[in-house]
Amino acid sequence: MSRLPWALLRLGRAGSGRAVGVLSVWLGWERLTHWWWHTRPLGPGGIFRYRLLVYTGPPVTLRDGCTVRPGDRIIDLHFDNRRLLRAAVEASDNPWSLLRAAREDLQTLGSVVDAGGELGEVRALRGVTLFARAGRRLGFEARPLPVTGFARLQRYFFVGLLAVYHPRGWQAAERFRERGWPGEAWMSRERLLDLYAARRETTARARSESDP
DSSP states (O other), X not given: OOHXXXXXXXXXXXXXXXXXXXXXXXXXXXXXXXXXXXXXXSSXXXXXXXXXXXXXXXXXXXXXXXXXXXXXXXXXXXXXXXXXXXXXXXXXXXXXXXXXXXXXXXXXXXXXXXXOGGGTTOOEEEEEETTTGGGGGGTOEEEEOOSOHHHHHHHHHHHHHHHHHXXXXXXXXXXXXXXXXXEEEXXXXXXXXXXXXXXXXXXXXXXXXXOX
């Protein structure tokens, strides 16, 4: 991507969820996408939003053997950036609390999937983000997006959002402009249930306690 689009981002001021100038468009676009995609929060204070969709990309085989094919139903995860910002500020003295908040969201999701219903037959979870590799701490697999024009646009949008929501604004987003690249974070349904479903955790704990 040429230097001009990046220079446009610098024309305004942004940070801590506020934007003036060009980056104010990012806030409007974010609200529009959540409305258009009908993303839903996972809980009252959760940092993730989600939507149910039919996968249309190429087949993806995950490390546990799960293969996601076109036509499979998946859960598409998104950050709720305002809540993420609030959680990050609250976690400034304890960085692990942000990781705990993400795990609590996934426990909620695991319980919902395990209960069946609308989300019961999903094949996997997927999120597209600049922080895909960080998702490994939560049990996700990270895969960089192929270098395409659309992926470059996604990167441009994500870096702009980071500038809007990070307390240090463009100063924090700058290093992602230089080195960041969006990736997919994947987790199979079975792995979600094994890691986060309350019923399976209880069963596993009971088995371990009954072993001689």
